[in-house]
Each structure stands twice: as structure tokens, then as C-alpha cells.
Amino acid sequence: MERAGAGEHRERLAAFGARCGSAEVAEWAMQANRNPPQLKSFDRYGQRIDEVEFHPAYHQLMALGIGAGVSSAAWSGASAGHVLHTALEFLMAQAEPGVCCPMTMTYASLAALENQPELLAEWKPRILSSEYDGSSQPAKAKRGATIGMAMTEKQGGSDVRANTTRASRNADGSYNLVGHKWFCSAPMSDAFLTLAYADGGLTCFLVPKLSARKVAACAPSLTWCITPAWTAFWRRRHICDRRWRTPCGTRPTAPPFKESSSISR
Numbered sequence: 001m002e003r004a005g006a007g008e009h010r011e012r013l014a015a016f017g018a019r020c021g022s023a024e025v026a027e028w029a030m031q032a033n034r035n036p037p038q039l040k041s042f043d044r045y046g047q048r049i050d051e052v053e054f055h056p057a058y059h060q061l062m063a064l065g066i067g068a069g070v071s072s073a074a075w076s077g078a079s080a081g082h083v084l085h086t087a088l089e090f091l092m093a094q095a096e097p098g099v100c101c102p103m104t105m106t107y108a109s110l111a112a113l114e115n116q117p118e119l120l121a122e123w124k125p126r127i128l129s130s131e132y133d134g135s136s137q138p139a140k141a142k143r144g145a146t147i148g149m150a151m152t153e154k155q156g157g158s159d160v161r162a163n164t165t166r167a168s169r170n171a172d173g174s175y176n177l178v179g180h181k182w183f184c185s186a187p188m189s190d191a192f193l194t195l196a197y198a199d200g201g202l203t204c205f206l207v208p209k210l211s212a213r214k215v216a217a218c219a220p221s222l223t224w225c226i227t228p229a230w231t232a233f234w235r236r237r238h239i240c241d242r243r244w245r246t247p248c249g250t251r252p253t254a255p256p257f258k259e260s261s262s263i264s265r
């Protein structure tokens, strides 16, 4: 850290390291691994919800890392910010590497969003927030947000040129994305950087997990009355989780299939 010009963060890192090495955090990690996430495709009334439920210990680990700045320190103006980020990430991984995936993707997303000023203005405060908000609701209503990535398809890993997801432009300037992503970690993320072919070639879209569009007309009156307020008002239409998979190495953040969405570029 000294050699890389980040010596001034010594105390911050020592404190975070002690926390990561504590018995309490080790217990959270054990619980998060013993209780892997569950895909809930439907609610008890048969409505499609595509929700992924995580054990409370997973949320505690996320809150610990995001609170310490694992995903935001590099962009917060601290000196040698990316070195600081690397050290925080290293320490977090000693406690539980599974949660490092969503935090790393959230950290990395800002570099891509910087190419789209209006998206950056909207998302940056949530991405840099030190408050972890694990609730499942449209990002506009949240205090903090995490970002995932939907790049890989069955026929192409490193070679994203082989991707087949297509984006077609609507009259209002928004896009419909149709395709099938294969590896998509951290499905509870609030939005996903998503690769698709549009006019002009392969490009990247930010796809929010939940739409903020009102759907009063779609909700049967019974459901309207008895579901929690936000499911009645917010439509889950952007991303459809098809199947759950468990990869080696990152059990607490196992990825599902995802397909098809509708979004602005």
C-alpha cells in the first residue's frame, strides 16, 4: 500500500481487516454458504415475481462491504482510490468471496456509465452510496443500488461478438432487447449492464431489474388489495429469470438464466 501511494489508508484498512476477520463475520459467511439463495418464480397467488431470496447473513455481508466502500472507494475522491479499492476488496474476499462479485461489478459499472452522462447522473449517487439497500423495488425508490452484468451467452464467453441478443429501437427511442443470457451472477442487482446487437453493432444497455411503470390496468382487483403495495404498483417486466444454476466457487451468489427485456439505451 505504501509503495502504491495509498499508505494514508492504513488505519481504515486495518479496521476493516479486523472486522472481516472477526468471529461474527465468519459466522455470517458460514450461514450464507449453508443457506444458498432461492429462486421464487411465483408468489402464493400465482403471480410471476422472479424474485431471488437471500439469507439475512448474505445481506449483512453486503452491508458490511458496501458500508466500508468496497464498491465506491475508488470513485469517492480518496487518494490512490483504485489501490484502496483493491485492498478493501482483498480483505472482503478473506471474509466471503461470494459477495465480492456484486460489489466488483458495481464498482466497475461507473467506468461504463461515464460514457452516458444522463445515466451517470441518475445512477452515480446510488452506486456510490455507502448504504446497502437489499430491498426489491425500483431503484428510484432505493437509498443505494448494485449493478450486475449480463454479457455471456451459451455460444460465446470471451468472444462476445458471437452473442445473438438483439436490440430493436421503438418509436419513443427506447429499445426492446430479446435474447438469452447464460451466466448472470448477482440476480438481485438493481440494474444490469447488458450486451446486445443494435444498429451499428454490439453495444451496452443498462437494464433496470424492475420497471417503475404503473400497471393499474393489469392488476386484478383481488390481487391489488392483498399483495404488498409495491407489487401492485410496480411492474416486474424487464428481466425474466428462467432457471437457477449453481457455479463452482460463488455459491452465495449463484446465477440464473435471464431472458428478454425492454429498456432505454
Ligand SMILES: Cc1cc2nc3c(=O)[nH]c(=O)nc-3n(C[C@H](O)[C@H](O)[C@H](O)COP(=O)(O)OP(=O)(O)OC[C@H]3O[C@@H](n4cnc5c(N)ncnc54)[C@H](O)[C@@H]3O)c2cc1C
Binding pocket: 148, 149, 150, 151, 152, 156, 157, 158, 159, 183, 184, 185, 186, 247, 248, 249, 250, 255
Ligand atoms: C463465477 C463466475 C461468475 C460469472 N458471472 C458472470 C456475470 O455475472 N455476467 C456475465 O456476463 N458473465 C459471467 N461469467 C461468465 C464469464 O464472463 C465467462 O466465463 C468468460 O467470459 C469466459 O467465457 P467462457 O467461460 O465461455 O470461456 P471461453 O471464452 O470459451 O474461454 C476458454 C479458454 O479459451 C481461452 N480463450 C478464449 N478466447 C481466446 C482468444 N481469443 N485467444 C486466446 N485464448 C482464448 C480463455 O482464456 C480460456 O482459457 C461468470 C463466470 C464465472 C466463472
